[in-house]
Amino acid sequence: MAAIELRNIVKVFSDKRRGRDLLTLDNINLDIEANDFVCLLGPSGCGKSTLLNIIAGFEQATSGRTQVDGKQVERPGSDRGVVFQQPTLMPWLTAIDNIAFHLKLKGVAKSERHHRAMEFIDLVGLRGFEHHHPAEMSGGMNQRVGIARALLMNPSVILMDEPFAALDAQTKLEMQEELVAIWQKRRCTIVFVTHSVDEALVLGNKIVVMTRRPGRIREAVNFDLPRPRDITSPEFNDAKRHILSLIREESTRLAQAS
Amino acid sequence: MTSVTDVSPAMPAFRLTRAFQGLERLVVPALLIAGWEAFARSGMLPPALLPAPSAVLHALGDWVFGFDETTQTYSGHWLRDALASDLRVFGGFALASLLGILAGVAIGWSRLFEKTLEPTLQMLRPIPPVSWIPLAIIWFGIADKPAIFLVFLGAFFPVLMNSIHGVKTVDHNLVRAGAMMGANGRQMLTDIVLPAALPSIFAGLRIAVGSAWMLTVTAEMVAVKSGLGYVLWDSYYFLRYDIVLAAMISIGLLGYLSDLGLKAIMARTLRWQQTTTVQGRAG
Numbered sequence: 001m002a003a004i005e006l007r008n009i010v011k012v013f014s015d016k017r018r019g020r021d022l023l024t025l026d027n028i029n030l031d032i033e034a035n036d037f038v039c040l041l042g043p044s045g046c047g048k049s050t051l052l053n054i055i056a057g058f059e060q061a062t063s064g065r066t067q068v069d070g071k072q073v074e075r076p077g078s079d080r081g082v083v084f085q086q087p088t089l090m091p092w093l094t095a096i097d098n099i100a101f102h103l104k105l106k107g108v109a110k111s112e113r114h115h116r117a118m119e120f121i122d123l124v125g126l127r128g129f130e131h132h133h134p135a136e137m138s139g140g141m142n143q144r145v146g147i148a149r150a151l152l153m154n155p156s157v158i159l160m161d162e163p164f165a166a167l168d169a170q171t172k173l174e175m176q177e178e179l180v181a182i183w184q185k186r187r188c189t190i191v192f193v194t195h196s197v198d199e200a201l202v203l204g205n206k207i208v209v210m211t212r213r214p215g216r217i218r219e220a221v222n223f224d225l226p227r228p229r230d231i232t233s234p235e236f237n238d239a240k241r242h243i244l245s246l247i248r249e250e251s252t253r254l255a256q257a258s
Numbered sequence: 259m260t261s262v263t264d265v266s267p268a269m270p271a272f273r274l275t276r277a278f279q280g281l282e283r284l285v286v287p288a289l290l291i292a293g294w295e296a297f298a299r300s301g302m303l304p305p306a307l308l309p310a311p312s313a314v315l316h317a318l319g320d321w322v323f324g325f326d327e328t329t330q331t332y333s334g335h336w337l338r339d340a341l342a343s344d345l346r347v348f349g350g351f352a353l354a355s356l357l358g359i360l361a362g363v364a365i366g367w368s369r370l371f372e373k374t375l376e377p378t379l380q381m382l383r384p385i386p387p388v389s390w391i392p393l394a395i396i397w398f399g400i401a402d403k404p405a406i407f408l409v410f411l412g413a414f415f416p417v418l419m420n421s422i423h424g425v426k427t428v429d430h431n432l433v434r435a436g437a438m439m440g441a442n443g444r445q446m447l448t449d450i451v452l453p454a455a456l457p458s459i460f461a462g463l464r465i466a467v468g469s470a471w472m473l474t475v476t477a478e479m480v481a482v483k484s485g486l487g488y489v490l491w492d493s494y495y496f497l498r499y500d501i502v503l504a505a506m507i508s509i510g511l512l513g514y515l516s517d518l519g520l521k522a523i524m525a526r527t528l529r530w531q532q533t534t535t536v537q538g539r540a541g
Contacts, residue, residue: 056438
């Protein structure tokens with residue numbers, strides 16, 4: 001049984017201003033195995049974030065079936081950790097209290113919460129900053145808190161929606177390396193949304209290329225280049241060429257259609 | 259984010275002006291008061307109509323400490339009068355804060371309350387609180403109650419409006435993040451929406467405390483026989499403009515102090531809003 005099963009997912013948004021419906025996701029079928037690192041790759045507006053929100057339970061598919069660990073997804077829940085595009089931390093809580101927020105909601109005592117959160121503070125390299133508020137930390141540090149917060153819940157899957165898009169190039173590289181290290185250490189299932197071909201190739205062992213709206217799956221590419229990945233190696237470039245050709249075919253098709 | 263860096267040039271001339279910076283602010287008030295004193299003493303107007311600042315200060319001093327009974331029956335009674343007004347402000351403000359926050363959060367959070375409760379409240383809102391004075395007097399008589407009722411009316415709506423706004427504008431993604439971490443409905447309200455709405459609620463409280471003082475003084479002029487507003491209005495009947503001005507100064511001062519107190523509570527509660535960078539702290 002796959003960790004995540006998507007069957008015939010269709011999502012239609014009603015565009016009231018234009019008075020018609022907008023087909024955003026068109027018959028998505030996808031199986032994601034446990035411990036996979038899957039990157040959903042596609043241009044803006046292709047519905048990749050919508051697909052992630054459907055798995056997270058923030059949005060409902062118009063039709064189709066979404067299962068995580070064999071259970072139907074109906075609402076958000078702590079079995080699916082989400083890392084948002086913006087860190088989305090509680091600004092009134094310190095880093096450690098943000099990370100341990102899930103435990104607070106479960107009624108765990110403060111000393112126990114902090115004790116358990118420290119492991120994740122260390123994991124994301126924020127020791128010394130545990131009592132800082134989000135406004136006192138940089139974007140990259142806040143995004144680390146967001147990742148630690150999702151990991152602490154020990155979810156079966158982690159859903160990430162372009163979490164590094166707002167970071168500068170150097171911080172982005174560091175965070176990508178750290179994320180891969182965390183994934184290797186903790187063996188979790190990650191679904192990572194991105195519009196960057198390079199990012200998908202650095203991170204994923206399965207890259208799902210999506211088409212422009214209405215979003216369909218163009219091809220799911222398995223990519224098992226050993227890590228750490230050399231982004232200048234011939235294997236890396238072969239894969240990149242293949243994915244770029246899929247995207248280019250798509251643009252040509254669109255250009256001819258119009 | 260702002261980082262505080264000291265950019266003062268090492269020039270002695272600049273240091274000198276910095277030493278006088280605090281005094282600069284006093285120049286305009288000092289000139290105004292000196293001009294007023296000179297004008298009052300020139301005799302162009304009878305002193306009863308425009309008392310000199312020194313006379314006002316004298317009246318205020320006697321009102322507070324009772325040294326020469328220039329303020330007659332008020333001499334030495336300032337603390338009693340101020341306390342009477344303070345209690346009305348506090349009573350009405352506390353009631354308005356409690357109910358304003360409760361109703362505001364309910365309306366902001368629940369469609370049901372928004373549909374049932376809000377239209378009525380919004381219809382009551384444009385009615386000036388002072389126009390309730392006749393009803394307040396026949397309902398509550400002449401005492402603390404009508405005053406507290408009026409203060410409540412003046413303070414309630416700013417708290418209500420800002421609480422509604424605060425809850426409605428909570429970042430939708432914070433609510434999503436809460437749901438992702440398993441918050442139930444009650445936790446969503448107490449652990450996410452309420453703290454997120456606090457800055458806006460505090461803005462409402464600060465407007466409300468100002469309204470509370472305005473309404474207290476108004477109520478004391480017509481519906482109560484004690485407090486700073488009563489002294490102000492009573493002195494007007496006896497043409498004691500020095501006491502009228504002393505009462506105005508007292509109200510201004512106490513109003514300012516209540517705002518300072520509220521600001522201090524706000525700074526403590528919203529400490530997380532202070533945006534210092536890590537570098538700014540370490541340096």
